[in-house]
Amino acid sequence: MSENIIELKNLTKTYGAKDAVKNASLNIKRGEFVTLLGPSGCGKTTTLRMIAGFEMPTSGQIIFDGEDITTTPPHLRKVNTVFQRYALFPHLNVFNNIAFGLKLKTIPAGTKTNRKGEEVQLFRKYTKAEIKSKVDAALKMVDLEDYGHRYVSSLSGGQQQRVAIARALVNEPEVLLLDEPLGALDLKMRKDMQLELMNMHKQLGITFVYVTHDQEEALTMSDKIVVMRDGVIQQIATPEKIYDEPANAFVADFIGESTILSGVMLADYKVEFAGAIFECVDKGFKKNEPIDVIIRPEDLKILSPDDKKTIITAEVISSVFKGDHYQVTLMANENEFIAHDTATYETGSTVGLYIKPFDLHIMHKSRVINEIDTEMAAENSVYICGEKFECVCPFEAGTPVKVSVDFDDVIITDDEEDGTIGATVVSSIYKGSYYQCIVRTDDYYDFFVDTDDDWLKGDRVGINIAPEKIIVEKREVNADGEALPSEQAQPVVIDQTVEEAAENGTEGTAVADDKEVQE
Amino acid sequence: MTNAVAAVRPARKKFKITKRVFSYPYVLFMLLFVVLPLVMILVNAFLDSDNNLTLENFKIFFTEKSSLIVLGNSVFVGLVTTLICLLIGYPVAYFLSKMSSGKVLVLFFVLPMWVNFLIRTLATKAIFLAMDVTLGMGTVVFGMVYNYLPFMILPLHTTLSSIDRSYIEAAQDLGADSSTVFLKTILPLSVSGIISGITMVFIPTISTFAISQLLSNGKIFLFGDSIQMKFDQGLYGVGSIMSIVMLVFVLVSNFLMNRVGRNNNNMGRSLW
Structure with missing residues (x-):
């Protein structure tokens, strides 16, 4: 039994001239809660649908539990899906919706020896009583015990959502695929369902693959986040790492608020941006290499302009109350910064700014020209x-x-x-x-x-x-008139959760040497 | 309708164009050509040739064996036609709904409807005669199916192509192979289309006339034909009774279809 339940290998899906998913490789461990995150049209749903079997990849492989299932039809795959708009059968009541999969399933029922003396595996269907007890248990799990006889059209959105989850989980899949399941719910309900889904994941111990465009949802729920954009995987890492060390400006901008500035790496541990020189913890960049700097609003410390820690002075443009903090917009040398602070500052006043070297995130520019x-x-x-x-x-x-x-x-x-x-x-x-x-x-x-x-x-x-x-x-061209192969190869995205594990010396198989994502 | 009629009554000093005014022409039309004829049929049914009140017409119709046979024949032809239309129409509608060019292809099935049905039927007859086919029950049913098939395909196609793909995917996801997907999801979800199709074929076929006469050389007489004949012969009373019987049949079958539709399909999509 391999450690990875699902392995995507160089998966590509092309619609006409457009690549929906480009060369995506991803390993999903048994029991993991993996989230595919990205803006709409980034290929996350297409990836999920390929795992479920509704779309055939144009190229690449899908390995499930060590077996190649790239061409296996969906009804033979050991995964179940919770659909975006639930897709509950309107002609069946709640009980029969949930029992749909069970009624079709065959289970091993001992063996017998046939006339040739070979052992033959026998199969049988679930009995009515077995189906009933399983469906009742599933209904109980989603708190809808008394709703079995109801038709799905008479249920509220949240209840339909629960039925959809019960319908998928009752089949005891090894992997549960969820396609933006909370998208249609209101905020309060969504928060409740997030917690419930996390609890279910913990209790059942099966693998969840979750698709969402909501970065907060992804950060809250996942063990591992896969950030996608335009069909390309940008970063694979734990929520903490995605937030603290985004692989590029896109990930930084998509995950949470942040100030992204262009700067120049003067030397190791020294970076210049917004007209000032800052200390940082990064090294190994070329001298004077143009880079992107990312500063999370809560890492930007506002001090008095005379404070000796102050690196740069700034003018307060606005200060807006956000419930548990003030969002302060600052202007320093014509560069805008956003800070979160517990105190408010008067508009127009001058303050000092300080950023800990550790909180400055420096990234290679994805392109300089x-x-x-x-x-x-x-x-x-x-x-x-x-x-x-x-x-x-x-x-x-x-x-x-x-x-x-x-x-x-x-x-x-x-x-x-x-x-x-x-x-x-x-x-x-x-x-x-x-x-x-x-x-x-x-x-x-x-x-x-x-x-x-x-x-x-x-x-x-x-x-x-x-x-x-x-x-x-x-430009140099070879004899056939074809361009010489450029060095701009496919981006190499490595699973940083694996890398982390390897660093800790516990487990891990693949450690690629190229840490950064380059387009 | 009574509302609208009542609205006409109060004497008004100023004439104002309201939304209601636009319904008057229609109401007038309905009164003249729907309500009045129905009343006349009802009245005629209880009058003899000398305009005396009588129940004789009922007796004549319900005791005359030949008219009951004609009624039975009509229902039989209607059932057979509907069944054949369903058997041909469902697969056609199903495959058209799966094809991306299905909407255009449906047009080809509807296209013959643009030709007057008498012309179509006469043409069919000419073809049969040219092919030396004996005219009879077979040719009548053929003509019926040919005429009413579009009425089966259209509602079925509408229903089948409006089935959300995600239901099919959900069924596949839950372990259904393609035949199970069809039997457990597509078929039950298309019940409303089947009901509409059956209603739209069965009700016109039991009341149709001319097709049977033309395509059987007058050998097969259906209910519609015999009503027409009774009026031609000046037997308004019996003709009216038969019209009422027909009306009852239509209403009952419509009612039954609606019941089945409501029980089977919670979505409440009906084309009627």
Whole structure:
């Protein structure tokens, strides 16, 4: 019996031209509560549906308990699903909904010897009495003892939710898959159900795979969180690690509030951002390497400006009461910081800021410049994403080139028509004094753009680039006219929970040497 | 309707266009062409040829063996037609609902309905004659099925394609193979469509006329035909009785269908 109940190996699912899930690899341990977390459309539900068997992966493998189940139809898999909108059968009452799986199940019933003298395994169905006792037990578990005869349409959302859970659990699956099961419930009910699900997980000891877009839910419930975005796994780690040491700016922005700033690593243990030099605990970066700095609001300490610990002074922009703390927005050297403090500060007053070296999280930038492999359209004109862009460059038409454009040299226009090419805004992350947007062109190239404005996710925009800002370099091409393999390989995401275990010397199998996630 | 009628009555000094006003033409139409004929049928049923009150018409109808045979024939043809329509229509609707181009293909089954049914039936007859097929019960049932199949396919297709895929996935998830998925989820969930289809085929077929006459060369006489004949012969009384019998049949079968539908399907989706 292997330790991993489910192993996903390089799982890819493609719909038309779009990759819903890209090269996802994940190990799920027996008895673990694993959450797939990400914004809508990130491929988390598709991944779950592939585990359940409703979607066939385009490539890759799904291993269940050491057995390849990639092509096994859903009804033969030892998993059960709690669906997003419950999918309770409207033509059956609560009892029969829960009994649905039991009535179909066959269980071993001893062996007999056939005429050839071989042992034959006998199977039988559950008896009526067995079904009744199991369904009653399941109803009791979800506190709906007296609801067996009711039709599902007469139940409230929360009750339907419980029936859906009972219907899945009554089959005693080895893995329970939950697809945003609490999405349709109100906040109070959701909190209660979170606790109940956690209790069930503890009592039953089976593996839960949970899909949600709610980061708080994921942090509360999980043993292990898998953060996904655009079909790519960004980070696999424990909730604490995901929160404290996000792998990249996206994870940091998605998990909880934080201030994300661009900075430069001056030397080991020394980082410069927002016009000041801070001490940190990170080393091994290149000298003057551009990096992202992440500061959680509760780690930012507000002091008096004269305090000797003060590293940087800031002006209070606003202070808003949030129930158990004040959210203080501060401006220091044109960089915005957010802090949580128990005290309030007067708007306009000057304060000092201090961050413990340990609380500064430094990350490699996922990209420092937009690079595209393309070719010249004519002299002083280059193809970018299928359209001709003017540039200053003497190469003749057809020359293979590499085009580089700085983040702040890409100009986004409000009207798609005004741009040379159209694109869709994929994300927008505030970096203290500007927004870093990712805009995706129609042939799936992602432009990183630094702008002063916050662009709405999903909006169509136009892209322009000034001719003198396009840096063109000749590109090496081999005899077949194919580009030399670039070093930008598939991102390597390793399970940090395994890594942690290995560090502790207890268990663990795979330890990859590349810790960071690089796109 | 009584409400609307009552609303007309109070003398009004100023005429105001309200929402209710727009219903007047319809109410008038209903009174003239639905309520009045029904009343006339009811009155006629109790009058003899000299306009005297009588129950003789009932006696004539219920004692005459031939008219009861015609009624039996009608019900038989109706049942057979409905059964065949269901047997052909369900698989067709099922596969169309599974196909992405199903909506367009359904149109092909509906398309013949755009041709007048008399023309269609005459054309069918011409084809049968050209093929040297003896006209009789077989050809009548064929004509009926051909005419009423779209009425079976349409409600079934609507119901089947509105079944949420997640129910099917849930059944698969709980261990049902494809035949069990069909028997335990798709079939029960499509009961409302089946009921609608049966109602929409059975009720018109028992009352239909012309199709049977044309496709059997007048050999097979159905209830609709014989009502038409009675009125042609000036036997308004007996004709009215038969119309009432027909009406009772339609109402009873409608009522039964609704009952079955309500018991079997909690979703309450009905196309009627």
